Amino acid sequence: MELERRDFMKLAAMTAATGLAGSMASRGSTALASSQPPLPDRPDIPGVTWEKAPCRFCGTGCHVQVGVQDDKVVAIAGDRQADVNKGLLCVKGYHVGMILYGQDRLTKPMARRDGELVEIEWDEAIDIAAKRIMASDKKFGFYISGQSTVPEGYAAQKLMKGGLSNNHIEANARLCMASAVTGFLSTYGVDEPASCYDDLDHCDTLILWGNNPAEMHPILFSRVMDRQARGEKVTVIDIGSRHTRTTERADHFLPMKAHGDLAIANCIAQQLIEQDAYDHDFVEKHCNFRADRDPSAKFDSLIDHDTYVAYVKEEGATGLFGQAISFEQYKKLVSYYTPEKTQELSGVPAEQLRMLASVFADKSQKIVSLWCMGMNQHTAGTAVNNLVHNVHLMSGHWGKPGDGPQSLTGQPAACGTVREVGTLAHALPGGRIVAKEAHREQAEGFWNVPKGRVNPKPGYHTVKMFEQLCTPTDQGGDIDTIWVQVTNPGQTLPNTKKLFKAKADLKDKFLIVSEVYPTATTELADLVLPAAMWVEKNGVYGNSERRTQQWFKMVTPPGEARDDCWQTLAVARRLYELGHPGLKDKDGEYLFSIKDDDGNEVPYWEWEHYYDINVDKDLFDEYRQFTFLKHKNVAPYDELVKHRGMRWPVIETEPGTFKETRWRFVEGADVYVEKGAGIQFYHSVTKDNKAQVWFRPHQWPAEVPDDTLSLNLVTGRVIEHWHSGTMTMRVPQLRRAMPSAYVEMNPDDARDRGISNGDIVRVTTRRGELELPAWINGRAKPLRGNVFVPFFDEAAPINDLTLDAVDPFSKQPDYKKCAVEVTRLDQPSPYSLEDAN
Amino acid sequence: MGKLSRRELLFGRLRAGVSRAVPSASTPPPPDDGPKVAVIQGRHCLTYRELMCSTCYERCPEKGAIVIEQGIPQVVSDLCTGCGDCHDVCPAPTNAILMLAPRPTINEGKP
Numbered sequence: 001m002e003l004e005r006r007d008f009m010k011l012a013a014m015t016a017a018t019g020l021a022g023s024m025a026s027r028g029s030t031a032l033a034s035s036q037p038p039l040p041d042r043p044d045i046p047g048v049t050w051e052k053a054p055c056r057f058c059g060t061g062c063h064v065q066v067g068v069q070d071d072k073v074v075a076i077a078g079d080r081q082a083d084v085n086k087g088l089l090c091v092k093g094y095h096v097g098m099i100l101y102g103q104d105r106l107t108k109p110m111a112r113r114d115g116e117l118v119e120i121e122w123d124e125a126i127d128i129a130a131k132r133i134m135a136s137d138k139k140f141g142f143y144i145s146g147q148s149t150v151p152e153g154y155a156a157q158k159l160m161k162g163g164l165s166n167n168h169i170e171a172n173a174r175l176c177m178a179s180a181v182t183g184f185l186s187t188y189g190v191d192e193p194a195s196c197y198d199d200l201d202h203c204d205t206l207i208l209w210g211n212n213p214a215e216m217h218p219i220l221f222s223r224v225m226d227r228q229a230r231g232e233k234v235t236v237i238d239i240g241s242r243h244t245r246t247t248e249r250a251d252h253f254l255p256m257k258a259h260g261d262l263a264i265a266n267c268i269a270q271q272l273i274e275q276d277a278y279d280h281d282f283v284e285k286h287c288n289f290r291a292d293r294d295p296s297a298k299f300d301s302l303i304d305h306d307t308y309v310a311y312v313k314e315e316g317a318t319g320l321f322g323q324a325i326s327f328e329q330y331k332k333l334v335s336y337y338t339p340e341k342t343q344e345l346s347g348v349p350a351e352q353l354r355m356l357a358s359v360f361a362d363k364s365q366k367i368v369s370l371w372c373m374g375m376n377q378h379t380a381g382t383a384v385n386n387l388v389h390n391v392h393l394m395s396g397h398w399g400k401p402g403d404g405p406q407s408l409t410g411q412p413a414a415c416g417t418v419r420e421v422g423t424l425a426h427a428l429p430g431g432r433i434v435a436k437e438a439h440r441e442q443a444e445g446f447w448n449v450p451k452g453r454v455n456p457k458p459g460y461h462t463v464k465m466f467e468q469l470c471t472p473t474d475q476g477g478d479i480d481t482i483w484v485q486v487t488n489p490g491q492t493l494p495n496t497k498k499l500f501k502a503k504a505d506l507k508d509k510f511l512i513v514s515e516v517y518p519t520a521t522t523e524l525a526d527l528v529l530p531a532a533m534w535v536e537k538n539g540v541y542g543n544s545e546r547r548t549q550q551w552f553k554m555v556t557p558p559g560e561a562r563d564d565c566w567q568t569l570a571v572a573r574r575l576y577e578l579g580h581p582g583l584k585d586k587d588g589e590y591l592f593s594i595k596d597d598d599g600n601e602v603p604y605w606e607w608e609h610y611y612d613i614n615v616d617k618d619l620f621d622e623y624r625q626f627t628f629l630k631h632k633n634v635a636p637y638d639e640l641v642k643h644r645g646m647r648w649p650v651i652e653t654e655p656g657t658f659k660e661t662r663w664r665f666v667e668g669a670d671v672y673v674e675k676g677a678g679i680q681f682y683h684s685v686t687k688d689n690k691a692q693v694w695f696r697p698h699q700w701p702a703e704v705p706d707d708t709l710s711l712n713l714v715t716g717r718v719i720e721h722w723h724s725g726t727m728t729m730r731v732p733q734l735r736r737a738m739p740s741a742y743v744e745m746n747p748d749d750a751r752d753r754g755i756s757n758g759d760i761v762r763v764t765t766r767r768g769e770l771e772l773p774a775w776i777n778g779r780a781k782p783l784r785g786n787v788f789v790p791f792f793d794e795a796a797p798i799n800d801l802t803l804d805a806v807d808p809f810s811k812q813p814d815y816k817k818c819a820v821e822v823t824r825l826d827q828p829s830p831y832s833l834e835d836a837n
Numbered sequence: 838m839g840k841l842s843r844r845e846l847l848f849g850r851l852r853a854g855v856s857r858a859v860p861s862a863s864t865p866p867p868p869d870d871g872p873k874v875a876v877i878q879g880r881h882c883l884t885y886r887e888l889m890c891s892t893c894y895e896r897c898p899e900k901g902a903i904v905i906e907q908g909i910p911q912v913v914s915d916l917c918t919g920c921g922d923c924h925d926v927c928p929a930p931t932n933a934i935l936m937l938a939p940r941p942t943i944n945e946g947k948p
Binding site for chain 2: 091249
């Protein structure tokens with residue numbers, strides 16, 4: 001039976017709604033649940049088979065049950081057995097099945113001939129890609145994604161670093177999570193949150209640092225709202241520059257100026273010390289103090305804040321890991337951030353700052369801090385991440401259920417694929433780095449490649465890689481080919497005219513794009529490879545709480561669309577056939593050889609044989625060996641098949657029995673903590689099992705408003721759409737609910753400019769102009785001096801206007817701060833005004 | 838200077854400007870057979886599942902015709918003009934908004 005699209009939509013809607021009903025009973029207290037009859041795990045619909053998969057969208061990592069009939073996804077239900085979402089889904093999640101069925105799916109490889117994309121056969125497409133890479137294997141960049149699956153990331157990583165000796169592999173998570181990584185590394189010595197979502201069920205106070213979980217991580221926020229609805233007391237404190245749907249549910253709103261977070265976190269530490277309310281025992285046992293430079297190298301006595309700032313400005317920072325300082329020196333530096341001084345820097349009233357500090361001073365309270373892009377897309381992103389860890393460490397609000405810092409990710413495998421597999425220019429799988437000889441040797445060992453195969457020099461970070469692509473070859477632009485998979489840099493890079501669109505004029509540069517729909521990126525592609533997506537292929541994701549999640553292919557991709565992982569491996573095979581020496585291991589065997597049980601090589605690089613074996617399982621279990629060094633032990637593939645994700649380190653308690661870890665570094669929860677230690681940061685930067693409390697001074701954003709451009713531009717997501725809208729704009733309900741971008745203004749700023757609701761206005765930054773409708777007193781209200789524009793709408797490419805300044809350590813750009821002006825169309829643009837003056 | 842009515846804002850005119858070949862997002866308006874009033878069905882509305890959604894409230898062109906109480910949108914029937922905007926934008930898996938004929942008052946007696 002061929003299901004009509006109309007029927008499909010009806011069925012999807014119907015079953016999704018059943019999932020909704022199921023969620024009602026499963027959420028909430030046991031008393032509430034037991035008052036209702038038990039519901040089936042998933043709707044019973046004749047002819048529909050069901051399987052588990054993590055949701056395709058954000059980093060929360062909800063599980064859905066996918067209903068399949070006649071090789072089509074026909075229904076989606078929240079997965080009641082999933083710990084993350086317990087049957088609940090957000091507005092995007094309920095519609096996730098429909099992302100497969102947009103009418104303009106790419107189904108045939110295409111190459112650009114005389115400026116036009118023309119359809120070609122797969123064999124030719126693989127050939128073009130392989131020959132291009134063969135010809136310039138050192139000028140080739142691979143740009144993948146926090147939505148790539150773990151095996152996809154691992155295959156790309158091994159091809160680049162283990163095969164081509166080329167470290168120019170990056171992922172879009174650089175734009176999203178890099179500062180959280182450098183924050184964790186410099187504070188704890190190892191990446192990723194030690195806490196987990198269970199904390200949300202136990203905390204007394206939830207502090208949101210520039211975070212809007214009601215729209216961006218609705219399922220997590222609903223865990224807290226649900227507790228409130230049951231009469232539990234959970235205080236929500238929202239620190240931000242925009243009054244959002246989250247703020248509506250918050251008990252306190254701390255209105256913050258751009259970069260105020262740096263001062264606020266320092267102020268909490270200042271107050272804890274001044275009132276002697278910091279946790280002496282915790283600090284003594286578990287903390288060291290650190291800064292960019294140790295002033296005692298130059299000064300005989302303790303120096304004050306301004307002297308320190310001038311000193312570091314003159315001498316420069318010493319790198320990500322800085323230098324040790326004494327507690328006394330830390331105390332002196334941080335004493336600058338009195339509530340009054342901080343009010344001046346952050347805009348938050350001193351009284352509210354004292355209230356916030358008193359929350360941390362109260363040992364009887366359990367506190368969770370949540371953050372995501374507000375702190376990470378920040379030119380002092382590493383610093384502010386350190387500072388928020390600081391306040392939890394100083395106050396001892398760390399390592400108990402409901403008590404600790406939790407960073408959130410925006411993509412479903414930003415952790416699993418990018419941070420854990422290390423698909424970044426400086427990294428190797430399992431928390432290793434290319435700069436360390438021992439790490440290179442370990443990777444070369446696992447890959448059985450000759451010593452010296454892995455290049456010790458980090459490649460280009462994302463912004464630099466695209467800058468080099470867009471720079472003419474004769475002017476030093478030494479990246480000439482980039483292969484993009486599972487992401488849309490044409491819309492999501494900052495300053496896209498400079499970092500992406502400039503490629504259009506450079507005829508010798510080449511862009512390969514694996515995609516599912518036409519996007520701003522395929523528009524400039526020279527070779528387009530149609531990709532399978534989500535449950536059209538096998539996959540493994542890893543969410544924000546270290547949870548690794550596996551799913552199987554359930555339906556056939558449309559037309560000739562094929563798995564991204566297959567594409568990588570087919571090109572790898574073609575490079576081998578072309579004689580690239582890097583595609584052989586040190587025994588002369590093919591680098592990606594997979595043998596069947598009889599010892600015969602499986603020709604999985606031929607599409608018709610790709611699913612003869614489970615290539616994902618083979619790659620994942622190979623990757624798994626890398627994960628033990630930093631105690632990030634992922635479970636074996638076959639174990640993941642049985643679970644709705646498992647949180648690493650996954651411990652084999654007895655042969656064949658695996659147990660996940662909820663809290664890292666905490667005795668009783670994490671087996672790697674020594675008996676009696678309580679808390680042990682066993683990957684400490686200082687090798688003494690202690691975490692680092694950092695002094696990081698306040699600094700202003702890279703671009704601040706001035707007389708010409710007098711407002712600050714913040715970009716971000718909306719609840720209906722995910723990232724660049726490639727998927728969600730194809731879902732009729734979501735597209736209808738939010739069809740186009742807008743500029744959200746504070747009513748006072750609008751009034752000053754004679755702008756009323758619905759006016760089409762001109763939005764201008766130093767990089768360009770865009771016309772958008774103004775939305776005033778709509779969904780959210782930015783603080784005075786700020787405007788907000790969502791980035792999902794490809795018809796309104798706001799990233800043409802954003803700034804490409806990056807954090808010095810994480811190289812992550814800042815999408816939340818740049819100078820902007822908004823003018824009526826009948827008024828001159830700010831620049832023509834300036835010329836007139 | 839371009840100016841959109843509230844109804845057009847983010848909903849009508851701009852949609853035409855998006856070039857990509859994407860299935861049309863419009864649903865047929867409710868048949869015009871007399872006055873209508875919006876009714877939100879709790880069993881389909883996302884806000885009844887502890888999820889935050891206020892799309893209907895945000896897009897309602899009549900001030901006060903949809904209010905949010907404790908996170909849950911409610912239609913004030915006396916102010917609702919029956920335009921159907923809220924029905925058109927509702928993102929719930931099953932559209933939570935019905936456009937019904939206004940309920941006759943008791944004094945009107947039996948239909």
